[in-house]
Amino acid sequence: MTSHNDSAQDASDQDAPHQNASATDSSPAETYSAGASDAAPSLSAVAAARIAVGVLVDGGVQHVVVSPGSRSAPMAYALAEASAEGKVELLVRIDERSAGFTALGLALSTGSPAAVLTTSGTAVGNLLPAVMEANHAAVPLIVLSADRPDELRGTGANQTTIQPDIFGEQVRFAVDVPAGTDPERAIRTGLSAATGAFPDLAPGPVQLNLAFRDPLIPEAGAELPAAAERPRYRLASEPLVMNLPPASEHLPERRTVVLAGHDAGPVAEAFARAHGLPLLAEPSSNARFGPNAVGPYRLLLEHFGAGAAAPIERVVLFGRPTLSRPVAALLARADVQTALYQPVPVAWYEPGRRTELPLESLADLADFAGRGPATWLDTWLLAGSAAQHALDRILAEGAAATGPAVGSLVWEHARGQLLLGSSNGIRDVDLAGLPAPEPAATVYANRGLAGIDGTISTATGIALGGRQETTVLLGDITFLHDAGGLLLGTGEEEPHLRIVVLNDAGGAIFDLLEHGAVRAAGTYGDAVERLFGTPHTVDIAALAAAHGVGHCSVSTTAALAEALTQPIEGRSIIEVRTDRQGLRALHGRIKEAVAAAVGGVLAR
Secondary structure, three states: OOOOOHHHHHHHHOOOOOOOOOOOOOOOOOOOOOOOOOOOOOOOHHHHHHHHHHHHHHOOOOEEEEOOOOOOHHHHHHHHHHHHOOOOEEEEOOOHHHHHHHHHHHHHHHOOOEEEEEOOOHHHHOOHHHHHHHHHHOOOEEEEEEEOOHHHOOOOOOOOOOOOOOOHHHOOEEEEEOOOOOOHHHHHHHHHHHOOOOOOOOOOOEEEEEEOOOOOOOOOOOOOOOOOOOOOOOOOOOOOOOOOOOOOOOOOEOOEEEEEOEOOOHHHHHHHHHHOOOEEEOHHHOOOEOOOEOOOHHHOHHHHOOOOOOOOOEEEEEOEOOOOHHHHHHHHOOOOEEEEEOOOOOOOOOOOOOOOEEEOOHHHHHHHHOEOOOOHHHHHHHHHHHHHHHHHHHHOOOOEOOHHHHHHHHHHHOOEEEEEOOOHHHHHHHHHOOOEOOOOEEEEOOOOOOOOOOHHHHHHHHHHHHOOOEEEEEEHHHHHHOHHHHOOOOOOOOOOEEEEEEEOOOOHHHHHOHHHHHHHHOOOOOHHHHHHHOOOOOOHHHHHHHOOOEEEEEOEHHHHHHHHOOOOOOEEEEEEEOOOOOHHHHHHHHHHHHHHHHHHHHOO
16 A cells, blocks of 8 residues: 655654544555455455445545446445445436535535545546645545456556556545455545544545455345435534634734635634734635625735835735735735744645745734734724725626626625635625625635636535535636536435526636736737637526526626525526626726725825
């Protein structure tokens, strides 16, 4: 058995018991001996699979997403038996890429490891995008890849390739379990690696490559156990609010801001409130609420630069910032000291590669941040209020729906769970979403690598795992990229999921980047529109109908607001038709209006 991650190898000398497993004094790199002892009897494929399923269930796996195949049949039969006994929930998806992202969503919403099972060959490769996202987002995704036995490898046997280590450095741990051997120790180690049980190793994906030898079906006389009702508990995933004691009066006064990036958590809001500091929170931080939160913060940063009357002196970072260039510029300023709250290992950067000072305790963070001067927070809140009013005024100038207006409305109406797709959707909410006094929804986003793939499937997994109403906001290109995620087989559970698609017939985000200026100049003709805008004429209503999903189309903010008030029952699509041609100009008007409003407030 081999490990394919340096961090896993570094943990090789540490005891690593999994929280729900029996203790093992072995490492990720050495718990399994490749090749059974001569004296050990060879297990049948289904017997080995039953052991594997038992260990997975014992290790906290509640959901397994199955993509059909023959080589994975022993696991499928063993899972069917466990499901009949009420021990695990099964979902079936014919597309492995969709299966991988569905499992990712299940792991996100439940906080437990979720597994995805595939047959051999290209089926395994289709999991790579979900595995990469899980790696960088520290999500415990268990890949169960079925494989041919050793005697068939390298012989040209059908659907056989080199599967061990196929994910390389993207997984915390990878193991090749030979056919006929007991997989228990290998799987327990994999579960420990996936859930972050090893020192200095963040949670993340693992690959358990399970080889099976014929016969691949249960023994004669075996039958499915009598069905038992599986208790279904909805995990308490309501948005959280924390409280911290007020900052000590002995702390020095400093012009510090609290920056809450993706997955920062409510501790960021509590810290800002306790220290009297402005809170600049991305939507997926789950900290964008409370009295210190500033809405359109990214348009204010230039007003608190090095040449300002009251420049930012320090930044305290919670989570991972991914959304805007002004924030990246702030963290890169030579005149600003920065610190990162990092109480546990994280997966999104390599140690020593960022400039922030990593701090493990809130006490050390408090010493670094200090407390806000008397007028510091009020200045930010006044500027933020002026910016919000200016932004809202621009958005109200016309009845037609625009990206920022859609983001604002979805943010206002979302309850339960909210998934924000990559590209413009999450940035529209970051710009226009008004922070509420208390959080109304738990917010998710695939910010590990910020890809647009698998978003519908991720949302489906989140909705099924959290067992509460869920909204996903995404663009038309993101929607089309995972249109296959709409496919549910007959009898598969349908989530309560509202899909809001901002359809501007192409990729609008590039108009807001440098490419928009190139297109406006006309120096490259239609190339920018074709290569970056990727225009299309897909009938989303027809796609919805083909998959049995409800659909309505709106084009004004008033109609969208009305549609968002309807209850979420089953799956539905709200298609918001808009025009991206004027988007760059709209953002220019917003920036000018905000600059004028904020300049007036700060000049008083």
